[in-house]
Amino acid sequence: MNSTPPPTGTGTARGYRAGPSAWWTLPALAFFVVFALIPLAGVAVLSLMAWDGLSAPHWTGLRNWTRVLADPVTGHAALLSLKIIVLSWLVQTPLSLFLGIFTAGRQRYRNVLAVLYFVPLLFSSAAVAIAFKAILDPNFGISRAVGWSFLSRDWLGDPQLVLATVVFVIAWQFIPFHTLLYQAGVRQIPASLYEASMIDGAGPVQQFRWITLPQLRYTLVTSSTLMVVGSLTYFDVVFVLTGGGPGYSTRLLPLDMYLTGFSANDMGGASVLAAILVVAGLLVAVGFTRFSGFNRMQSQQEGL
């Protein structure tokens, strides 16, 4: 490959305003197109085909769609996924925001805590799920340590409890990351804003409402988008923790897709479920973007 020197802005006719060449985005774009966008189109194509994963796929038209959409398991899985998303956001966002602001403080003890808070992030999802299986075991898990009977339930075997358990385990694993985002966000806020508000006599609550929260808007959108789109793909934790059980009580959409495709060898039906996931993710993200005016290409710190 011959490498051409990158075009400098000075030589072009545009002169003063020209930035880097659009070609600079090409490497990232190439990766993304081949391994993400083409498979994305593949979802649509495969949803119209019958394929068992081994032989050659062949065309069946809309038959997969009618079959999968009529299946009660699909509706159940979709509802479960929605529940997990809402619950996860409600649990994780306030906690991460609190911990992010808390660990942004300069006190020594908070620095130590910040170090420890980070640790769950070091475990893989598979490790977390395997560990919590042992921890939550009603017979020889952690509940034996304290004599509280309300702890020694069958957290993973009771269809009433298992969803809350999954939400908790996911939160335990992912809150550290979102805490980190918020901590970095808080530390980016110019101190002059707080100083000015002190002079105006604002208390901590007002400062939080009128400075911290607005300044964290981008962080909040980034974090929430990652959280929600991430929860659409929670697969590994649930797969290892419950395998979708007991019964169908944790068979979320991604897991339903996996089991349909790779266990039942119905790749066409699984592609229909994949398409549903993709559309759901798009709707959520477009909603967030509209809501936040995220596309505006300007800094929040202008005029400081």
Added chain:
Amino acid sequence: MLDLDTQPSTSTDLPVEPTGTTAVRRYRGNVPGAVGGLVWLAIVIVPIYFIVVTSFRRQAGFFAGNPLALPTDPTLDNYAAVIQHDFVRYVANSVIVTAAAVAATLAVSLLAAYTVVRGTGRMVRLTFSVFLLGLAIPLHATIIPLYYLITRLRLYDSLLGLILPSVAFAIPVTVLILVNFLRDVPQELFESMRMDGASEWQTLIRLALPLVRPALVTVAIYDGLNAWNGFLFPLILTQSESRRVLPLSLWAFQGEFTVQIPGVLAAVVLSTLPMVVLYVLGRRYLVSGLTAGFSR
């Protein structure tokens, strides 16, 4: 026999800090905040403590006694058993996949992010929209066509077949975070570089790169953890034992040792240990990177 009365402790011994409850310090001691912080600490630490302590128990002593007490008769047998299970190979596979994926992701994403922030024209905007779209799409939903693509490319059951999609999937988030950081760099800095006659390439290397380093560290950690901990790709795109990465090996191990919980938890601890070591070594850099902020 070493006689150092050491207790198995997690990574580093942290000095015990006086928490804000004693002696009201000058910074308005935020008591509810401190209490909340400590409650969360307990939620984080107790399960980890349970995992570590249990991994030193003997199978026989596991069912009796308090699960949170220190083992009366600690043993390393569980660890030995795990390591004999080809553990080193799984670690090596994971290291290769993670390092290659993160390096490639950061390189291409920084180029793209810089161009999005500094570039002009419709192509650049369109590219950014495409990446934003990627952020919006639960990419794991594309696993079935991806499986088809990887098999057709003859990459099935190879580490490269894990690395390439991992890079692609990490790009949207990485670009977005870097763009967010670069946006906050005052335009005057770029303009003054241009006045000095620097090329775009020099501006990127000498101005944008140092400024964006805190974000690079954060995003490298995020991407690294994702690659290191990824489970779905290896589950679907690899098959043979020699290509197994750590998370998959844990799962396989658990299938084999169902009731041998101390053994399973020893595998969990071992699989996390490399990350703990990295974190302890890189923490200073990480914290300073995150707190660097922008000197104006």
